[in-house]
Amino acid sequence: xxxxxLAISVAAVVAGSSLSALAAEQVLDGIAxxxxxxxxxxxxxxxxxxxxxxxxxxxxxxxxxxxxxxELRLAAVQELIDRQLVLQEFEKNKFxxxxxxxxxxxxxxxxxxxxxxxxxxxxxxQAQGYTIQRFRKLESDKMIVQAMRQRSVKVSxxxxxxxxxxxxxxxxxxxxxxEEIKLRMIVLRSDNPEAKNIAEELRRKVVAGEDFAKVASLxxxxxxxxxxxxxxxxxxxxxxxxxxxxxxxxxxxxxxxxIEISGNYYLLYVEARKNAIAKPLSEVRGEIExxxxxxxxxxxxxxxxxxxRKKAYVKVx
Numbered sequence: 001x002x003x004x005x006l007a008i009s010v011a012a013v014v015a016g017s018s019l020s021a022l023a024a025e026q027v028l029d030g031i032a033x034x035x036x037x038x039x040x041x042x043x044x045x046x047x048x049x050x051x052x053x054x055x056x057x058x059x060x061x062x063x064x065x066x067x068x069x070x071e072l073r074l075a076a077v078q079e080l081i082d083r084q085l086v087l088q089e090f091e092k093n094k095f096x097x098x099x100x101x102x103x104x105x106x107x108x109x110x111x112x113x114x115x116x117x118x119x120x121x122x123x124x125x126q127a128q129g130y131t132i133q134r135f136r137k138l139e140s141d142k143m144i145v146q147a148m149r150q151r152s153v154k155v156s157x158x159x160x161x162x163x164x165x166x167x168x169x170x171x172x173x174x175x176x177x178x179e180e181i182k183l184r185m186i187v188l189r190s191d192n193p194e195a196k197n198i199a200e201e202l203r204r205k206v207v208a209g210e211d212f213a214k215v216a217s218l219x220x221x222x223x224x225x226x227x228x229x230x231x232x233x234x235x236x237x238x239x240x241x242x243x244x245x246x247x248x249x250x251x252x253x254x255x256x257x258x259i260e261i262s263g264n265y266y267l268l269y270v271e272a273r274k275n276a277i278a279k280p281l282s283e284v285r286g287e288i289e290x291x292x293x294x295x296x297x298x299x300x301x302x303x304x305x306x307x308x309r310k311k312a313y314v315k316v317x
Contacts, residue, residue, distance in 0.1 A: 029041050035084040035314055036088060045073055048080060097140060105143065109121070153304055155297050164281070173276075175278055179248070179276040183269070184228060186215065187265075199258035199267055203257065206255045214228065250270045253270070
């Protein structure tokens with residue numbers, strides 16, 4: 001019965017796996033951690049995080065690079081410890097994955113990622129330093145971990161109305177349209193020593209009734225000058241923090257006071273406004289139920305693995 005259950009659980013997760021791209025480094029190996037009777041090596045850590053570490057090396061420099069790589073490696077060791085504990089639990093219960101399940105899984109990868117070209121699949125493995133046997137072992141381990149996590153976690157599929165309401169209230173921004181304003185702007189560059197005085201004079205003209213778009217087309221010194229300083233509809237992610245705060249505090253039909261940033265002066269005029277509108281709870285209830293259920297499953301799985309850790313001998317080097 002247990003054998004049959006694991007076969008069903010594994011079959012349910014095979015579609016989610018993918019082929020990792022990683023060439024192993026040719027360096028001496030060592031022990032990263034010990035989990036009961038099993039050793040986790042530095043090569044396993046590199047195998048898990050190789051592409052992510054390479055991305056950090058290419059895009060981050062200086063002390064921050066070393067900090068990020070160290071944190072990445074430490075997190076990888078913890079992930080590998082958790083994985084090994086789950087694999088040991090699988091072995092302890094004498095479960096097994098039927099060969100045909102694993103073969104079906106690998107055929108799915110070849111079909112979906114290599115257009116059913118097995119030769120291309122083998123060439124890719126070789127280029128990345130894998131044997132087919134090593135790849136089978138890695139995929140088998142992933143399937144086991146997913147199946148064991150699913151099997152060991154019992155979560156009620158019924159989410160209470162209070163849970164749904166609470167999640168909705170805490171994450172209301174996710175279910176709301178963005179607040180937007182229709183903005184025009186005048187920019188006076190810092191290379192003009194009279195920029196501040198000119199900005200104040202232009203504001204007085206607009207307050208007295210001059211058309212902001214006309215004033216912008218005559219005096220603004222940025223690329224929006226030709227369109228009367230028109231920036232169209234913007235949300236809070238469009239401008240830098242200072243301009244955003246100022247713009248969204250301007251009332252509709254009003255012009256801001258001159259704003260100085262790095263010697264440049266800005267006048268902001270809000271033509272219209274769209275307030276954020278939340279979707280009704282009834283419209284997003286199903287989506288929220290799935291989110292809450294996923295959170296509960298993740299929390300239960302974490303608790304289960306923590307329980308395995310408490311009963312295990314774990315040493316990190």
